[in-house]
Amino acid sequence: MDEEETLLEHMQREGMSRRTFLKYCASLASLMALPPTAAAAMAEALGKAKRPSVIWLPFQECTGCTESVTRSHTPSIEGMIFNMISLDYHETLMAAAGHQAEAALHNAMKDNYGKYVLIVDGSVATGLDGAYSCIAGRSNLDLLKEAAPGAAAIVALGTCASFGGIPKAKPNPTGAVAVSDIIKDKPIVNISGCPPIPVVITGVLAHYLTFGTLPELDALGRPKAFYGETIHDRCYRRPFYDQGKFAKTFDDEGARKGWCLFELGCKGPVTYNACATTKWNDSTSFPIESGHGCIGCSEPDFWDAGGFYKALSTPANPLKYVGAAAAIGVAAGAAVSVANRASKNAAKAAHEKTELPDLEK
């Protein structure tokens, strides 16, 4: 692509109409929780933007984040991310391998020094001087320290890069840490989730291109537009919580009626993410819509938070109560502990086999 060409020109040259672009901006504005009327202003700014160079480094990860972003794209709205950026290095996606791939990385870093966006997925292993995870004979720790200084901004994609994730779960054999534990002098956006919602990364890049800055972040470095509210606050089952209608087991009347899953261990009240609005699998549904509680995968240390099927009011450190949920949670604490035991006994009486929730309590 011509360096001076704007994003809109590039898209129009590829046969995309202005209305398609407007539609794209309308859906992005919706995802970014901007007022719907902001789409026009966004289209204007985004249309004039130039594509930034992006370098993507995979560290101690399962490739789930890459899967999440790429599997959902062809040739949808999210797919336009690849029109918006110049993806100069991504081991899993690039055709080049070995020395050629390393050369591409170094060229991109040199040519765009100070301007490229660095995306990291996976945690950084620090044990044994980083020897647990190496690429081309060099540790992730080394690679990150080399790539970070020339980056305009760093995107930590997924819970591993954002907070350490599953590699950091107890007993953390590799000494896994988050990107922000290593790099202290660069703006870092954490896009947590296991995996993260693909459109969130499009949204962050679109924001960067539209406004020339990173979006507003919460205390954990996550973009507020997507992580500003809890799953609980945007959950379509929330009214049942307010009415005190709860499913007590996964197959009782309440479960069939689609009542709130709080007592079955849903972590929605303490989990900040956009699943309830953007949804998953081509916008089909999200876990709660399928009848299972939220496991809190976009929060730090979710794997060690005390059991996916334990109701929140039984202490579930390090997940913490917040806002209104705190007051209700604390007040209901003792009652739900009793409820946990009671439902365990009820489940025992009702089922011949011991089931998952029985084991958790």
Place this chain on the structure above:
Amino acid sequence: MQSINEIPVHVLSPDEMLTGQAEAVLSEISDLLGRLLATGEAGSIDLRSLPLSPADRDWLDEKLGRGEVEIALEAGGRSDLHETAYAGVWKVTHRDTEERVVAEFIEVAYVPAILRPASADIEQAHERLQASLKQNS
């Protein structure tokens, strides 16, 4: 559990899934219509950002009904725009090329903004048409 047929199946009536939130959307639409009349300013409600149950959505669709205008927009996937039974209240559903819904709005406007062609595009169209006329003559 002896066989799969013994698993009881209970079909919910739509009323059981109504949360009452759609009613609030309806009054917001009414406010936006009032504003459109008073100031000419268009408004929009992003349906996907609201915690509505499927039954709430059906309820809202039913309440709004359908008017005289139906528009299909083919731009990076099909979009459906239709006027509801209330003049000036439009339901806009954008889909991508794989038919997935990517955005859903209630637009309160004389005409949804996306329909109006941009001046630059009309300029280009004019040039193209003139060139085509020249070629033919």
